[in-house]
């Protein structure tokens with residue numbers, strides 16, 4: 001645990017946050033914050049002021065603190081910032097009812113219902129489909145000797161995977177690809193296109209759920225899709241309403257898409273820039289072992305995970321965190337990326353060690369909102385990285401690392417493109 005007192009103010013100048021330089025490598029700025037101002041009130045690019053929490057102990061505590069609500073209605077929003085904060089749910093009432101915007105007991109009820117349908121077993125049964133999708137995507141560029149791993153691989157894999165899992169018919173999945181592309185491309189930029197895409201997705205899902213409900217057989221058949229499972233799920237005789245099921249399907253898509261793009265993108269980038277670790281993983285895969293792959297993907301989540309800041313939380317009453325007083329109504333943002341490099345918790349935190357054992361990272365969050373999709377994310381991340389390294393063994397970056405551009409969004413951390421080269425592979429994989 002961290003000590004509970006704010007350190008003495010330092011004479012070292014505070015780093016600039018949210019610049020392009022910061023987006024490329026936020027870790028030195030986070031080290032400064034952890035040391036000098038671990039719970040710090042900060043003006044965000046949107047103009048909203050929020051508390052940034054950067055130490056591991058404080059971060060874990062904040063994520064589990066029931067006095068910090070996920071409901072944006074608790075935000076004491078200044079009049080001049082009304083509607084401009086970019087805080088989801090403050091603008092669109094229809095987005096309010098999903099898991100990441102509600103608290104217990106409503107959250108407990110919805111999470112219990114979805115957990116009955118989105119089970120680890122369902123994910124395990126989905127493994128062959130993820131392998132098939134992965135192989136198919138790699139097959140499209142393997143013969144060319146070059147690719148952009150974000151657009152041609154990391155991006156389509158999770159969108160098709162979640163669509164398949166939910167039961168979105170294949171012929172409609174290209175629409176989802178377009179809507180998701182709009183959402184990811186325009187993040188941090190103009191919101192009109194994003195809002196339109198969200199609306200289209202929500203509309204489509206509501207209609208699909210309605211259709212599936214009408215045609216639902218009395219007993220579940222083998223391989224029944226997740227939307228049918230959501231409609232069927234019941235707890236003490238309670239079911240999800242059609243609206244709740246649509247909000248749930250939407251949050252599964254929304255929460256499981258860009259995160260997985262970034263797990264594959266950031267993870268592959270880290271491997272390509274740490275040749276010793278990458279060679280170790282390739283040797284272990286060639287020997288038919290999976291142990292290093294499993295610990296390795298967890299380490300990649302800790303080292304440079306997809307979710308830089310946990311989603312918004314709001315103080316429902318005055319509280320003290322890390323020795324800092326926080327007023328009721330104040331927004332709090334837990335910086336997972338800073339907490340996961342805290343030297344008080346992790347030995348050599350800036351070193352990538354794929355075999356790290358003591359690795360209780362916060363990349364999937366903590367507490368009641370802990371990532372519901374973690375088993376699927378692990379399956380996709382492990383399959384994607386292992387298959388790339390096995391099928392394209394001499395994969396290398398096609399540009400200098402300094403030329404790569406990172407997306408400037410607040411919550412997520414990920415690359416815009418990841419150009420790579422490799423020896424072209426023949427039809428039979430040679």
Ligand code: HEM
Pocket residue numbers: 063099100101111162251252253255256257259260263301305306307310311312362363364365366368369370371372373374376377378381
């Ligand atoms: C919640 C990370 C993939 C569905 C979360 C949270 C984190 C996270 C940090 C908690 C946010 C908070 O407390 O503010 C990740 C990472 C992923 C990933 C790093 C990929 C590598 C997925 C996938 C799905 C998913 C594939 C589903 C298909 C969800 C849902 C929640 C959530 C529904 C909300 C849970 C709740 O509020 O009870 N995720 N996620 N995630 N994640 Fe993930």
